[in-house]
Amino acid sequence: MTSRWMALLLMTRLLSAGVAILLLSMHRVTAHDPLLIVAAIAFTVATLGALAYAPRLQLSPAAWLVDGAGVLALVAASEDWRSPFYVLMLTALILPSTGLSFRRAVGWGIAFTLTYLAVALYTNLDANTLESTVRLETIATHLMVPLIVVLALAYATDVLERLRGERLRSERLAVQSERQRIAWELHDSAKQRVHAAHLVLSALHGQVAGAQAQLVEHALGELRAAGADMDTSVAELRMPLDGRSVQRLLDERAAELVPASDAEITVSGSVGELPAHVAAHVYRICAEALTNAVRHSAARHVDVVLARNGSSATIKVCDDGSGLPTIRRPGSNGLRSMRARADTIGADLSLGPGPDGRGTCVALTFATEATETTSQP
């Protein structure tokens, strides 16, 4: 956006400097006209050069102040408030009017106009012989123009800003509704078919033997992994990780779990950068382990430790709770989906008692580079 206003400044400043030089060379304004021409050229080249060379100056109030002081100095040096540099002076208002919020831009414009009035008083308002009414009307016009310029530019900037915000919002809404649609299709259609296929195939379990049984097991493993992939995709579509690190996500999850439980959760270490789909699976496996530790083990402390070791990484979720249940809770598919997700990214998931034989320790070891894997039953 700034670049467009910079282009406007470039064009108007070159044009108004040219006009000023032309006026100075055609009419005698002061005793030192040639000096003024040199100053005008030097000022124009210096300001435009500096703004183009260091674009951050375009948004710097200090640079605007220097620029404003420069143009007013030229006006003062021309010894008349109806200066040949008047239009050049107006160009110093472009960047502040478009770079500030509407109210501040108007404030800047008023301050600038008052300074110009001070310069006009300094160069002596009575220096000419025209009728005082005409003089008054001219000074009023000269004072109004900067204000109008500022208002027009600030208004235009404001409207453009709003339009851009509106466009961003509608783009975001479009992306969101597309995500919802894909999530719906995955979840309400593809996932149901995977469940159905898994169920039908699992009915063969115990009916076939030997190598065929292994084939069935393999296919069942693939279907479970497909289901887990879809779960992750649906979760990702509904609540994108947005490139946040696994550690930060686990921290956030821990903060969500703490108020509803008595357990104390610590998250430490880091696994560094991960490919997006690895991060998504890893986060969801560990979040499930963390949730289980808090909800089902009556733990007092849960430690989540992340560690990276070259091209592999390990995350351990350890609690001091009641340990792994000896009988699987009927209807619990949390562990199943953790295993299926681990399969998908070729990770190694191990569950067991903690180091001192108490509680539960879930360890997930995975490659930090994306690898193609097939699930093994």
Added chain:
Amino acid sequence: MIRILIVDDHPAMRAGLSAVLRAEPGLVPLNAAASANELWPTLNRTKPDVVVLDYHLPGDDGLVLCRRIKRQLAAPAVLLYSAYADASLMIPARLAGVDGLVSKSAPANELYDAIRRVARGERVLPPVSRELLDAAAGELAPDELPILGMTLEDTPLAEMATALGVEAIDVAHRIDRMIKRLKIEIPAPRAPG
């Protein structure tokens, strides 16, 4: 012979379930229903022993349907069959009078086993943990806690009403409201269009 009515909104799931149940000796799948509207005529005509009920249905969900099925005379056993068969569904399922809970990702033999057990009148539900109970208690009003406690002890509705000194219909409405408050909200993506 156990006669089973399937309620699921997805055709692939209905067909798969019917095929799998048909393949198992002793289990007879009846017509499958896709929604609540299709459920009632079939239920009244066929009088099944077990209803295998999807949790996530268009319109009324599985828990609401289960309440209504259980209000009937000689109600069938209800097996909630859900992709979300996790612990957070446990207490609302108990309140709704569900007899069993099976995950859609469970293998067929787990499903057969659960159907046989609920048909015998058993419960196929995991025990409700203290954490779950605490979480549920936090959601409920103090005067609803006795209802939750009595439900978990399988107290009949009439006895609950006597114990609380109110009409049975009031207790039933109370339970409906408790289920509504406790059931997990599945962020159901709207169907496009």
